Amino acid sequence: MNLNVFNFSYLKNTIFLVLSLFFICTISCKKTETVSSNSNNKISIFFPLDSFANAELERHLNIKTQVEKTISLNSKTEKHLFDLDTTGWKKELSPLFKNDINKVAWVDKFKQEEIKKSNGEYSLIYTTFAKEIKVKKLQIDFDSLDHVQLITIIIESNNLIFQADQKYTYSPTQGYTLFSDQKALFLSKNSLEVRGNFINSKPL
Numbered sequence: 001m002n003l004n005v006f007n008f009s010y011l012k013n014t015i016f017l018v019l020s021l022f023f024i025c026t027i028s029c030k031k032t033e034t035v036s037s038n039s040n041n042k043i044s045i046f047f048p049l050d051s052f053a054n055a056e057l058e059r060h061l062n063i064k065t066q067v068e069k070t071i072s073l074n075s076k077t078e079k080h081l082f083d084l085d086t087t088g089w090k091k092e093l094s095p096l097f098k099n100d101i102n103k104v105a106w107v108d109k110f111k112q113e114e115i116k117k118s119n120g121e122y123s124l125i126y127t128t129f130a131k132e133i134k135v136k137k138l139q140i141d142f143d144s145l146d147h148v149q150l151i152t153i154i155i156e157s158n159n160l161i162f163q164a165d166q167k168y169t170y171s172p173t174q175g176y177t178l179f180s181d182q183k184a185l186f187l188s189k190n191s192l193e194v195r196g197n198f199i200n201s202k203p204l
Contacts (some may be wrong), residue, residue: 034110041104046112047124047140052148053096056172057089066199067175073192081199092196095168095178099135099153101126109133120144148172161185174198 068078084092101110110126126138137154153165164182178194 043102043104043107045107046101046110046126047138048102049100049138049151050097050102052151053093056096057086057093059172060084060089060198061086063122064200068197068199070195070197071193074190092176093170095153095176096151096170099138099168101133101135101138105129106133110138119148171198 023045038123039146064083067082067084068079069082070077072078082088090097104167106128109130110128113127114122114123115124116122121135121144122142124140128136132156134157135153136156137152139150139152140148141150141152143149149171151168151170152167155164155168157164157166162184164180164181166178168176168178170176175197177196180192181189182192183189
């Protein structure tokens with residue numbers, strides 16, 4: 001369902017170019033991460049982001065959550081409303097699935113901090129300065145009943161030809177945002193913003 005009149009084919013092609021450049025960088029950076037993460041062997045020390053994402057996928061399917069997605073690239077905007085199946089939700093929640101930090105080789109790479117508030121709410125914050133790890137910060141905010149309120153992920157992908165800084169946020173009941181600044185060698189900077197608002201999503 002198209003909620004806005006705009007030349008979507010132009011925006012789609014431009015976004016495809018931007019994401020293609022990002023994937024080139026991702027593949028390059030991933031080679032380093034794969035070697036350093038010992039074939040991605042899992043541990044259970046940090047917040048289980050992939051397990052949380054799986055539970056959210058099932059929850060959204062069960063309550064038939066719709067997503068109103070707004071994509072803005074360099075001030076050009078397109079908006080659509082989606083009903084998603086399992087495959088669609090895996091794509092929507094891919095930043096959660098892909099950025100779990102529970103890897104054997106990363107066990108001593110992250111600093112963990114817990115911040116408590118007087119009202120019972122609290123946050124778990126994981127940070128790293130390791131160059132080989134793209135996820136620089138993972139923060140999970142909880143309410144007083146231990147329900148996740150908000151997840152924030154800061155990602156940096158850099159090599160000789162490409163630089164990308166990303167901030168991703170996820171709220172189980174409200175939706176998600178993705179802000180990305182990308183700069184490739186000899187090309188102008190691109191600013192991408194994606195907002196997914198959840199419709200009919202019930203409180204936890």
